[in-house]
Amino acid sequence: PVSTHSGRPVSTHSGRPVSTHSNSPVSTHSNSPVSTHSNSPVSTHSGRPVSTHSGRPVSTHSNSPVSTHSNSPVSTHSGRPVSTHSNSPVSTHSGRPVSTHSGRPVSTHSNSPVSTHSNSPVSTHSGRPVSTHSGRPVRTHSGRPVSTHSGRPVSTHSGRPVSKHSNSPVSTHSGRPVSTHSGRPVSIHSGSPVSTHSNSPVSTHSKSHVSTHSNSPVSTQSKSPVSTHSNSPVSTQSKGPVSTHSNSPVGTHSGSPVSTHSKSHVSPHYNSPVSTHSNSPVSTHSNSPVSTHLNSPDSTHSNSPVSTHSKSPVSTHSNIPVRTHSYTPVSTHSNSPVSTHS
Structure with a gap:
């Protein structure tokens, strides 16, 4: 489930975007660049995942970078698994994974580097588990398991699967991967470097x-x-x-x-x-x-x-x-x- 610090799930089924004003998601106003981590789930330290089911982008107003702390892929609420054959997830410092199921781009206006911290389970500060369609648990700080899709390909709304068979996702210095499930581009407005620190x-x-x-x-x-x-x-x-x-x-x-x-x-x-x-x-x-x-x-x-x-x-x-x-x-x-x- 998608939960916040209070344990309330944040999901939209309308055409409006889910925007946050905390210190940590993938945002268009953040200081971190965006990289794609189609192999991994996106979570943050706060454990507040945000997913949209509309055609609007998910924008945040945070300054937190995103790093990976897990080995599990990202799942969607639309029933389409977004996973790869990799062992590294994508997480943010705030614990707010952001996945879009629309055709809109996820853009950032960041200047921060992105880095990966793969090979770690996805955990949240709230200790709430993030579950996907797989039977593999990923431990959080609370000791609750998080399951992933592991060997499933990343599918887009156009029905074209995209699978990765590498052992780790591609990330950047700040660790803020942003994956889209549409045909739209991910635009970055950042001047910061992008590098990987994994086996990608x-x-x-x-x-x-x-x-x-x-x-x-x-x-x-x-x-x-x-x-x-x-x-x-x-x-x-x-x-x-x-x-x-x-x-x-x-x-x-x-x-x-x-x-x-x-x-x-x-x-x-x-x-x-x-x-x-x-x-x-x-x-x-x-x-x-x-x-x-x-x-x-x-x-x-x-x-x-x-x-x-x-x-x-x-x-x-x-x-x-x-x-x-x-x-x-x-x-x-x-x-x-x-x-x-x-």
């Missing part, structure tokens, strides 16, 4: 960029370079090299390149690895900040190249573009499902 094959280590880690496109309105991780764990650093800390390559199942149709884009060309260490680097066709022409070269630090030949492909799940609202839009037009097999 996708990680970023720059001071200002946004990476996508789900089936939803991401648009940014900052001056930071934007890298998409729907096709590869390669990210950009505005002041440092881009490195992957995964041992598994990432590619696409569909064999189709992710191409952009704007003035600036980064597209892997067919089956070439996305790497500055291969014969087919990620090339830019414009003045996009997402390029191999930043102040530092993009490089991989993993044992496996980031290529489209791997068994851990990540591709975009829909026709919705990944675009930036800063200097140059980056859009992908792939119809492939997003899944990782690392």
Whole structure:
């Protein structure tokens, strides 16, 4: 159940958004960027999950970052399990998981980094259990179990499943993952870096960029370079090299390149690895900040190249573009499902 500190569930079945004014959820007015953690549930330290069943976004007015403290995926109230094959959940410091079941984006206006603290159970300060559709309990501070969906794919409202087979979610320094269950983009208005601290094959280590880690496109309105991780764990650093800390390559199942149709884009060309260490680097066709022409070269630090030949492909799940609202839009037009097999 979804409960608050008082034990009252907060859910809406109308077209109005659920907004909070506490110190901790995923908010459009928070100081934390948004990352997608389709592999994990979203909870906070306060144990106040918020879910909507409408077409409106869930916005908060908090300043708390979000970190993962669990091994369980997110479940929805609509009967569609949102889970992955990962063992890391997504939680916030306030304990307020936010999942949307609408076509609206979850946007943040944060400047805070995001980090993950995976491999921990999802707990709340209120000690209320968060249950999902699985039989695996996750302990909270109160000792009550929380069950998850574990091996279920993440399904969107369009009926396209998105499953991840990696051992951990993709998160950012602040730990505030935001997962959407729609075809709309997750827009970030932050200038803070996004990096992963888990076993996820996708990680970023720059001071200002946004990476996508789900089936939803991401648009940014900052001056930071934007890298998409729907096709590869390669990210950009505005002041440092881009490195992957995964041992598994990432590619696409569909064999189709992710191409952009704007003035600036980064597209892997067919089956070439996305790497500055291969014969087919990620090339830019414009003045996009997402390029191999930043102040530092993009490089991989993993044992496996980031290529489209791997068994851990990540591709975009829909026709919705990944675009930036800063200097140059980056859009992908792939119809492939997003899944990782690392």
